[in-house]
Amino acid sequence: MKKRIAAVLMVMVLPAMAAPAAYCELIDKVAIIVNDEIITDREIERQLAPIYEKYKMMYNGPKLVEKLEEARQRLAQQMIEDRLLYSEAKKQNIQVDEKEVDAKVQDVVKNMGSRAMFDRALLEQQITVKDLKEKYRQQLMARKAVDKKVAGTVMVTPVEVEAYYKKNFDQFQQPERVKLKNILISIRKYPDPAKALNLAKDISKRLKEGCDFDGLAKLYSDGPGAENGGMMGYVKRGDLLPEIEKAVFVLKPGETTGIVQSSLGYHIFKVEEKEAPKTLALSEVRREVEMAVYKEKVDAKIRGWLESLKKSAYIAFK
Numbered sequence: 001m002k003k004r005i006a007a008v009l010m011v012m013v014l015p016a017m018a019a020p021a022a023y024c025e026l027i028d029k030v031a032i033i034v035n036d037e038i039i040t041d042r043e044i045e046r047q048l049a050p051i052y053e054k055y056k057m058m059y060n061g062p063k064l065v066e067k068l069e070e071a072r073q074r075l076a077q078q079m080i081e082d083r084l085l086y087s088e089a090k091k092q093n094i095q096v097d098e099k100e101v102d103a104k105v106q107d108v109v110k111n112m113g114s115r116a117m118f119d120r121a122l123l124e125q126q127i128t129v130k131d132l133k134e135k136y137r138q139q140l141m142a143r144k145a146v147d148k149k150v151a152g153t154v155m156v157t158p159v160e161v162e163a164y165y166k167k168n169f170d171q172f173q174q175p176e177r178v179k180l181k182n183i184l185i186s187i188r189k190y191p192d193p194a195k196a197l198n199l200a201k202d203i204s205k206r207l208k209e210g211c212d213f214d215g216l217a218k219l220y221s222d223g224p225g226a227e228n229g230g231m232m233g234y235v236k237r238g239d240l241l242p243e244i245e246k247a248v249f250v251l252k253p254g255e256t257t258g259i260v261q262s263s264l265g266y267h268i269f270k271v272e273e274k275e276a277p278k279t280l281a282l283s284e285v286r287r288e289v290e291m292a293v294y295k296e297k298v299d300a301k302i303r304g305w306l307e308s309l310k311k312s313a314y315i316a317f318k
Contacts, residue, residue: 033316034083048072084309085142096140104136150301156293164293165282172280178248179273181230184223187265200259200266207256213270
């Protein structure tokens, strides 16, 4: 739930830093003052950079300029809210342990794939580890301020849960679905299509002779879950390529398809279980509904709190 609450806080800095910031020169001058905190043009443009990279593939000319200005305004408002929450955290004398900051940095390093990639992103955006840690420290302080002020005060009642379930009844309709296992012979691994197809035919023949699907998947499959016997889990109509969907949804539990060709290669599927369409009872989704109601109430409280903070804050655009 803390991750959900943190949605109103500053986005993580490093992913934005990793994107090129070539569309404008980063000038480090004050753009916005929020109480005793400042937001610089450099900060705004750095976080806007990945949005620009995305938008320039979708728009051009005046439309690109318009969309970027809209994004800049949204980002500026988000950053103002971040500063307001940080200011509140300072007022409350909220502390963050250095270990918490280090853990956040390590999470980012892990998500980026390596320390070398992390360091390269810092270098490209001319940010020091010290500066990055300070940003993360502020985020953690703001998050704790939200937890203290809002999250711990929200309660969800059974009446609210039932009302949400009834209001959003359509969300709890579960379509027909099957639990699948998959053997994939990848044409990337076998550039010669004939070789890949011959292997798929051999596997299909062995399955018909009674060989174990799981064992063959572990030996030959290039698909996900190969180490677990090719397990894909449950899928519903629309989740699969049309040619695969057509082949698997006509099967009964325990049956396997013939060879199904796709752009990835040659597949053989086994249906483990099959479930007819059904309505999920409230008892089956109660936890999910409770979380949804909780999030709605927390978001509303945070919005209200931020609006009150804005009214009493000094906010100036330079």
